[in-house]
Amino acid sequence: MPWYAYIALRHLFPKGKRLPFFTFMSVTGVALGAMLLVIVISVFNGFGHELRKVIAETSGDLKLHNGRIVEDYEKEIATLLADPRVEAAAPAAFGFVMLQSRRSPIFPPVQGIDLNEEEKVVPIRKYIYDGSLDDLDDDSVLISSGIANTLRIRVGDEVDIYTPLMIEKLKQDEILLPRQMRVAGVFETGFNKIDESLVLTSLRTMQDLYGLGEGVHAIKIKLAPGIDADQAAIDLQDGFDPPLRVSSWIDSNADFLAIIEFEKRMMFFLLLFIVIVGSFSIATSLLTAVVRKTREIGLFAAMGASSSQIAACFCLQGFAVGVVGTAIGFVIGFWILSMRDGITDALFWIIGGKEQSMEFYFFSRLPVHIETTDLIVIAVFAVVIATLAGLVPAMKAGRLRPAEALRNE
């Protein structure tokens, strides 16, 4: 070890003495910042990650579509299933309808699903908490819990469905007759966007209501476990000519995920200020140390130390505080994350309202996802800031003139 690193180490951790106050305080400052960064960023990642999982589960990993109507979907499904990475594929048609029950209308999105194939892609049966998937036929619908609650509809009720096609016909002076449908079941996925408002019906009904003939709007794809969706989308595209496109469901929900990503960035910069404030204490303490140890610095110079070595001695102290503080912050951060269930329970016990909060965030426990790249970014920022804080005192020490330093009383 070069002498200046050794002296830096001994300034921070003197042999046989108690830990100096300076070391304790500055390490604590950096550790607090690093800890909060790890916790908050990991929770934000958790939300994003959980959301992706829910999106993939409720919509399939990928979709094949051409922006209009896919006519010969059986052929495309066969092509898809030939790929070993594709576990299942199911056709779907999308649209909006007006749904009326007891004179109150709403305008939910509607999806037509293949009754035989859908279950292979989306575990729809598990979401239905009232009624049954087996009761769904060409004259019935499944509605989301949000619709059921706002319109106070129960399984077995009849609802009126109006489609845009009907309105077209109305313009040609035909008589407008709604399609009466029975509610076969109510579902809840846990993903707010879906649960708020969605109507499911059979593919055949949907083709009929929208005048699609034998066509569909998209093919939902479920990938084999462990396959990266983004890469698979690129690879699978090779099997299809434009305008047919393989894309990820994540893209369709990009706005949602972008908000979480944005909030994560904001939190990162806000919490970084804790590290910066902590580093001010590093800078002032080291400055005092330079003044206090002026004669020692002069002595090093008299023994032939160069000014850059003397500067390095103090800069390294900032660096070491940064490294140790970050390490401790990470350890405490991980520990708190691992204890999060107990901590959130305790918090809710104090402030109350666990059910509402959990419902609002649609997860049953605080989601956490630790991302290595984020950890690296946090560590680099914390260490760099602490080192920069050591730089000012270091330059002051390096600029001391040896003879004057030695005369210092």
Place this chain on the structure above:
Amino acid sequence: MSDEPAIEVARLAKSYRTGAVQLPVLQGVDFQVAPGEFVSIQGESGCGKTTFLNVIGGLETPDSGYVKWNGVGLDGLNRNALARERARFIGIVFQSYYLVPEIDVLQNVLMAMRIAQQSSAKDSVAAAKTMLERVGLGDRGGQMPATLSGGERQRVAIARALLTRPRLILADEPTGNLDERTGNAIMDLLESLCRETQTALVLVTHNAEHAARADRQLTLTKGCFDA
């Protein structure tokens, strides 16, 4: 060993300016020390002895004149090169012992050697232990400086200065803070070690007895050595 003088300075001038007042301290000093020679310098307090040591030790730049260590002129060297040369050629012993308080005695002895980057770590630890024995502190290597007496600290400082095998030791009143008996013992030690290792010694002292031991005695008055 080369025949070059360990140190050679000529027409050395140095003055300090405080506000409008110019205080001339050194006024054209010529000075040489042969390899292994022992020179003592006396003079009234404030006459510029410490300033002189600082200038010839390369810690301060002279206003005019030159300093050569072993034939190498200092004014051609940049700051880093000067620091490197100083680490190799010069050992410094101060009046107040200036040990690093955070590290133990053995590490303090090793300090100058580490800065000079001489020899491997294992060799230098062995050499430092031998040197500590030579100054009579063989069993104190693990102690912290704060637990040593003044005389013991000065021994550590001497061991540290000699460990790098410098050509020249600059000692600024090394016994100034010690009682007479301890001072004499330190002086004996410093002289015998320097003679044994053929290290030149420039000793600034107020003690006439110590000064008289030197091969050559000089007195600094009004910025020059009396003939």
